[in-house]
Amino acid sequence: MRRPLIYLTTLLLAFSTASGTILNTKHNLSATGPGTIKASSEQEVCVFCHIPHNAQPGKPLWNREMPQSAYIMYDSEYLKRTNYPLPADLGITEGTPGSLSRQCLSCHDGTVAIGAVYMVRGSILGNTLIDMIGVNADGTMPSTAEGFIGTDLSIHHPVGIEYDPTNVKNFGVGSKTIELKTTPDAPLKLYTYSGKQYVECTSCHDPHLENMKFLRVNTGANHGENVKFTCMSCHDKNPNVPWPTTHEVMGSPYWDQGVKDRYNNGGSVSVADLYCVNCHTPHNGQGKPYLLRQVEQNTCYMGAAASKDTAPCHGTGTTWSGNDIESILNRPFAHPVNTIDGVHTNFDTLYGYGSTETDPASSHSVKWSDSKHAECMDCHNQHRLGSNNHIGSQQDSATKWYPDTPSNAVSDVIRKVQGVEPSWPAMWTQPTSFTTLAESTKEYQICLKCHSYWALGPTLASAAGEVATGATDNWIDSESVRATDQAFEFNPNNRSAHPVIMALNDMPGSYAPKGLDTWGTTDVMFYPWNQSLGTQTMYCSDCHGADNEDSGDPKGPHGSSYNFMLKGPNKYWPEDPNGNLFSTGQIQADGTIPDLFCSNCHNLNYPHKQWAWKMERYDIACVRCHVAIPHGSPVSRLIGYANFPEPYNYNYNGTKQLLIYGYKKASPTSLDISSNNVYAPGCGGGGCHGWNAGGYDIVDPMP
Secondary structure, three states, X not given: OOHHHHHHHHHHHHHHHHHOOHHHOOOOOOOOOOOXXXXXXXXXXXXXXXXXXXXXXXXXXXXXXXXXXXXXOOOOHHHHHOOOOOXXXXXOOOOOOOHHHHHHHXXXXXXXXXXXXXXXXXXXXXXXXXXXXXXXXXXXXXXXXXXXXXXXXXXXXOOOEEOOOOOEEEOOEOEEEOOEOOOOOOOOOOEEEOOEEEEOHHHXXXXXXXXXXXXXXXXXXXXXXXXXXXXXXXXXXXXXXXXXXXXXXXXXXXXXXXXXXHHHOOOOOEHHXXXXXXXXXXXXXXXXXXXXXXXXXXXXXXXXXXXXXXXXXXXXXXXXXXXXXXXXXXXXXXXXXXXXXXXXXXXXXXXXXXXXXXXXXXXXXXXXXXXXXXXHHHHOOOOOOOOOEOOEXXXXXXXXXXXXXXXXXXXXXXXXXXXXXXXXXXXXXXXXXXXXXXXXXXXXXXHOOOOOHHHHOOOOOOHHHHHHHOOOOOOEOOOOOEOOOHHHHHOOOOOEEXXXXXXXXXXXXXXXXXXXXXXXXXXXXXXXXXXXXXXXXXXXXXXXXXXXXOOOOOOOOOEEOOHHHEOOOOOEOOEOOOOOEOXXXXXXXXXXXXXXXXXXXXXXXXXXXXXXXXXXXXXXXXXXXXXXXXXXXXXXXXXXXXXXXXXXXXXXOOEXXXXXXXXXXXXXXXXXXXXXXXXXXXXXXXXXXXXXOOOOOOOXXXX
């Protein structure tokens, strides 16, 4: 009976020589082990897992029985929607996918006594257990132990799962791979069953190594680097991206002592040091199903820290100055990031009202009717983003709310985000056909995932339909927030729109003069909008954003204290803070109206003040001529007609405001707006307008 002891000693020496020594790790469950779970008197080290003869099913030379547990397996819409093969359960039979992981779980799932081994020194133990300390009364691992996994594997990295880097999900334009390397970097291991390769617990962990968590990657400067490089050995989250991402290089440090102790023996730890594990954890992820550390947005707020105020992230009290996005999202008018959880799934973009769900179990999308949500990753690709926003570089944008170079092209902070591009129908018609995009190139393509038919669906009555039928029931969601279809409003086949989709000079639905530089002066707009008039484009977030983007608020349409998230020095439309409608009689000498949102960009002296002067200084409310939702109109210059429904025809004290019945643009060389341009027989105040004999050739038709 001495040979087993000689063999075990030789085996132990081999472990000591080749891979460090198990003696100084928690897997030394003998009485000499350093952990809190160990034998009370048993001195042999290897016997808790291995035996040189009469081994049980399992590798190598296994000395324990397989647990018979029925596990809750890892699952996600992301894997389903890529048709990625998911394990039904871990194998019990040796040589089946998951069987190696089930061996590890014979201790870690808490169902089998740790001292329940088959044989010790040639004696079959049967129902006898090796006496252990630090375990439950029945000998199993306590659920409070750091190594406890349990039988719910849905919150742990999947094991017994095929490693298949060839999966591709196609969009209307572009595709997305599963983002796995063709072959994992050494020393990670895959296991082959029936000609296919699989991930097991021991793909990442070597139970004999003397390092934290027994990671196979053991060359990092600290545990944080070992974890990061373990993840990156398989996962390539920014393939073909030639630039480093923000989370990859951000040097902002954690103040959380627990993070420093865990990942660098008490030393400094930054966002860049942890990279993947700022947001993800391979075990016990609270944010299902993507192994997020916290539930969705809380991961972005806290990172790896135990509290928001010790994390260099995006939560209230963050140590990273100027990036407290959580507080902004708690303002009265905000995207519902903090109020709706558990709905977002990857590839939402593929499953709006304009598509058919391929898997009935995959019911979530972006539909406001049953799956409305707005998570951080709906607008940001955390694996691909950079730090610069469209206003400029971080160095020169701190005191600005406006861009120096207007554009609608995606900036660094929203690059590589999924989106939709409408197929543009006839003027003032709701787009219902879309092309899905694996990577948006324009900001509006990201916004229209939610603010269009793609999410709102056909239950939103289009304004064209309302004009025809007299209906007034625009979409009202469950939180009593009125939402209109902004693809419908920005449709470039409309007569007019802000240049969100394309430059004004390129709009096919408009007619000359299309741009605003046709009155012979660039003073019609303030900087920077007086540049490249007619050929410039703009962001949705040039108008919608935080309260004070020029004095510390994180830039972007996260949340605001002002209705519609209007931003800039003036934040009100169509009423002033006292509830009075803005009007032409309030125009100041500098071309602005205090508090009027439009005067952030538009010099109201051209043509509004001249027009008001010509019309005997009439004090006309803005919404008596212009649509109350100034995204776009079937009439030029965002003019609205009296037969328009709400909310385009602003209902003030029960009286609809729009008074115009016909309109045509001023000539390219004149600021004159007279009776030759406007037909408004019900304007009141002693003056009405009609058409001259030649006024019908370019008149905007009634929709």
